[in-house]
Amino acid sequence: MKKTQTTLARLRAALERLIAGKPExxxxxxxxxxxxxxxxxGLGHSYIYKFEDFVEQEAKPAIEAFNTNYDPVKAKLHLNNNELSDIDKLKLKIKKETALKKQYRQERDNMLTINKELEAQxxxxxxRLYELQEREKLRNVVNFQVATTDKILK
Incomplete structure (x- = not known):
C-alpha cells in the first residue's frame, strides 16, 4: 500500500471509532x-487537510450528522456511567421543560388558528341562514286587500 492509502485508511478508521464513541x-x-x-x-497538525476528497465527501457530512444529534449531557452520562450531578440533572430538566413549553405553545397557536377559522365559518x-330566512319571509307574505269603508258603504 502507498503511504497515502495507509493514511486515508487511518483517517477512515479514526472517523468510525469517533462516531461509534470508542476513540483510542x-x-x-x-x-x-x-x-x-x-x-x-495520530497524524500531525492539520495533516487531514491534504486529503480534500476525504474531508469534503466523507468527513464533513459525518461531522454534520453527528453534531446535529450530539447532546453534551447524554455524552457525559455515557462517559461516566454514573448518576448525574445535581447541576446536570437541573440542566436536563430545564432542557426538557423548554422543549415541552415550545411544543405546548405551538399546539396552543394551532388551536387558536383553528378556533378563528371555525368562528369565521x-x-x-x-x-347565510339569516339571508335565507329573510328571503322566505318575503315569499310567504300574503297580500290582502283591505276593504275600505268607501267600498263597503256603496
Whole structure:
C-alpha cells in the first residue's frame, strides 16, 4: 500500500471509532471535528487537510450528522456511567421543560388558528341562514286587500 492509502485508511478508521464513541487517542466527550479525527488518526497538525476528497465527501457530512444529534449531557452520562450531578440533572430538566413549553405553545397557536377559522365559518353560516330566512319571509307574505269603508258603504 502507498503511504497515502495507509493514511486515508487511518483517517477512515479514526472517523468510525469517533462516531461509534470508542476513540483510542482523544477524549470521548465533545463534538466531532476535523481536528479530533486528525488527532485520533495520530497524524500531525492539520495533516487531514491534504486529503480534500476525504474531508469534503466523507468527513464533513459525518461531522454534520453527528453534531446535529450530539447532546453534551447524554455524552457525559455515557462517559461516566454514573448518576448525574445535581447541576446536570437541573440542566436536563430545564432542557426538557423548554422543549415541552415550545411544543405546548405551538399546539396552543394551532388551536387558536383553528378556533378563528371555525368562528369565521360559523358567522358566515349564521349570516347565510339569516339571508335565507329573510328571503322566505318575503315569499310567504300574503297580500290582502283591505276593504275600505268607501267600498263597503256603496
Amino acid at each position: 487517542k482523544v477524549s470521548r466527550s465533545g463534538k466531532l471535528t476535523l481536528n479530533r479525527i486528525n488527532n485520533e488518526a 360559523n358567522c358566515s353560516l349564521m349570516f
